[in-house]
Amino acid sequence: MARLSRPESQAVTRERLLQTAKTLFLRDGYHPTSIEKVADAAGYSKGAVYSNFRNKDELCMAVLDAIRREEADALLAALAQERTLDGRIDALQRWADQRIGDGQWTPLEMEFSAHARRDPVLRDMLAERNATMMRASTALIALQISDLEHKPEMSAAAIASATVALGIGLGFQRSIDPAISIKPFIDTYRTLLTGCL
Amino acid sequence: MARLSRPESQAVTRERLLQTAKTLFLRDGYHPTSIEKVADAAGYSKGAVYSNFRNKDELCMAVLDAIRREEADALLAALAQERTLDGRIDALQRWADQRIGDGQWTPLEMEFSAHARRDPVLRDMLAERNATMMRASTALIALQISDLEHKPEMSAAAIASATVALGIGLGFQRSIDPAISIKPFIDTYRTLLTGCL
DNA sequence: GTCTATAAATCGATAGAC
DNA sequence: GTCTATCGATTTATAGAC
Numbered sequence: 001m002a003r004l005s006r007p008e009s010q011a012v013t014r015e016r017l018l019q020t021a022k023t024l025f026l027r028d029g030y031h032p033t034s035i036e037k038v039a040d041a042a043g044y045s046k047g048a049v050y051s052n053f054r055n056k057d058e059l060c061m062a063v064l065d066a067i068r069r070e071e072a073d074a075l076l077a078a079l080a081q082e083r084t085l086d087g088r089i090d091a092l093q094r095w096a097d098q099r100i101g102d103g104q105w106t107p108l109e110m111e112f113s114a115h116a117r118r119d120p121v122l123r124d125m126l127a128e129r130n131a132t133m134m135r136a137s138t139a140l141i142a143l144q145i146s147d148l149e150h151k152p153e154m155s156a157a158a159i160a161s162a163t164v165a166l167g168i169g170l171g172f173q174r175s176i177d178p179a180i181s182i183k184p185f186i187d188t189y190r191t192l193l194t195g196c197l
Numbered sequence: 198m199a200r201l202s203r204p205e206s207q208a209v210t211r212e213r214l215l216q217t218a219k220t221l222f223l224r225d226g227y228h229p230t231s232i233e234k235v236a237d238a239a240g241y242s243k244g245a246v247y248s249n250f251r252n253k254d255e256l257c258m259a260v261l262d263a264i265r266r267e268e269a270d271a272l273l274a275a276l277a278q279e280r281t282l283d284g285r286i287d288a289l290q291r292w293a294d295q296r297i298g299d300g301q302w303t304p305l306e307m308e309f310s311a312h313a314r315r316d317p318v319l320r321d322m323l324a325e326r327n328a329t330m331m332r333a334s335t336a337l338i339a340l341q342i343s344d345l346e347h348k349p350e351m352s353a354a355a356i357a358s359a360t361v362a363l364g365i366g367l368g369f370q371r372s373i374d375p376a377i378s379i380k381p382f383i384d385t386y387r388t389l390l391t392g393c394l
Numbered sequence: 395g396t397c398t399a400t401a402a403a404t405c406g407a408t409a410g411a412c
Numbered sequence: 413g414t415c416t417a418t419c420g421a422t423t424t425a426t427a428g429a430c
Contacts, residue, residue, distance in 0.1 A: 010395065029311060031228070034423060045397050046425085052395090056424070107311050110369060114226060114308035117373055127374035153394045154384055161367075161381040168369055169362025172307060176314055177324035184358040187351055191389060197350045207413065231405060242415045243407085249413090253406070 014052045016042050022063045026104045030060055030111045057122060060112050067108075068129065071099055072136065079140070085147060085194075093186045096167060100182050106171025137164055144193060152193055159192045211249045213239050219260045223301045227257055227308045254319060257309050264305075265326065268296055269333065276337070282344060282391075290383045293364060297379050303368025334361055341390060349390055356389045 020042035024033045035056055039046045053059040078091040099105060116122035137160035145156055152159060166185050173180045190197055201209065217239035221230045232253055236243045250256040275288040296302060313319035334357035342353055349356060363382050370377045387394055 047397050110307040111311035113373055114304050130370055130373055158381045158384060162363060162385045165366025166359060166362050168366035172365055173327060176310055176320060176327060184355045187355060188359045244415050
């Protein structure tokens with residue numbers, strides 16, 4: 001390994017802090033995870049965190065942005081491998097089992113949003129992230145619809161809204177009670193899309 | 198007004214604290230609302246709060262229990278007035294517009310749950326509340342189904358799960374961006390129930 | 395850029411008087 | 413049961429040294 005230049009070195013620090021923060025935020029939640037805990041776990045001091053992120057909010061926003069990107073990539077990759085409608089629905093099912101089912105991502109989004117929505121700037125940022133996700137979901141569903149013989153009664157945007165909201169709601173309930181089944185998620189999606197199970 | 202006996206007087210104090218806490222929790226959220234703010238706004242001291250509630254968690258749990266009871270009563274009353282399927286769906290729509298749309302109740306449930314789920318006892322209590330709500334929703338939907346000619350493909354329990362989760366998810370998104378439409382809520386419900394809009 | 399030390403503020407909860 | 417006073421524990425964020 002060659003020696004790292006100064007900007008490279010800082011990028012490494014930032015990446016390590018980001019990864020550590022992601023682990024702790026997901027495991028313990030937003031409020032219980034202090035800047036100091038992140039710094040300690042990553043092997044740095046609090047000052048290093050504040051040199052790389054303006055404050056705790058920005059750190060968590062960066063963590064959530066990274067998570068969303070990873071999850072979106074994972075879903076897109078899983079869908080791209082499938083050539084049939086049923087195959088793609090199964091892929092969505094598997095993705096939902098992992099991402100909604102583990103009960104970590106959804107509650108973090110909620111805890112942070114409940115806090116950040118009181119700040120107008122952060123609130124706008126979250127709204128923009130949500131809008132981006134809705135656009136991507138709508139495009140994905142429009143693609144599925146284009147393969148169907150009988151077009152669904154609801155628009156692609158409405159089906160996307162329902163599907164995303166359903167995932168959020170079930171993710172919330174599962175974070176309280178892991179016994180909650182997420183089967184209604186995929187059953188509802190299939191029904192909205194094709195009109196039958 | 199006759200003089201209040203001691204237990205009656207305490208009941209009044211408890212009720213005033215509960216109402217004040219409800220207002221503040223809904224308006225400002227769980228974390229920003231301190232015990233002292235509740236006490237001040239209600240015209241009491243912190244000691245009075247701790248004489249009526251074990252701690253902040255119990256106070257918020259009592260507030261949420263009261264809200265859920267009120268919302269359930271409001272929905273049941275609205276549904277009871279309707280005699281047709283479309284009338285009941287419209288009633289559900291109106292209820293959802295108010296309760297999901299105002300963007301207060303849902304984020305409070307989420308913020309408190311994100312905090313309380315780390316305590317095993319509180320977590321169990323929340324899971325029990327959720328289970329109770331799911332049973333009530335399932336019974337309500339089973340009643341709607343019994344009036345239908347063509348039975349839906351999904352079970353009453355699954356439709357209830359989807360409908361509740363959908364409401365939660367849309368309530369969450371609306372707490373960030375009030376421009377989010379809740380129309381997919383009722384459209385999805387109608388589709389799951391009758392197979393068409 | 396990173397670390398140490400510290401400021402500054404908040405809040406939950408309790409003790410003891412009345 | 414309610415109030416006053418206070419403890420104790422955290423945490424965010426900054427100032428300044430290296």
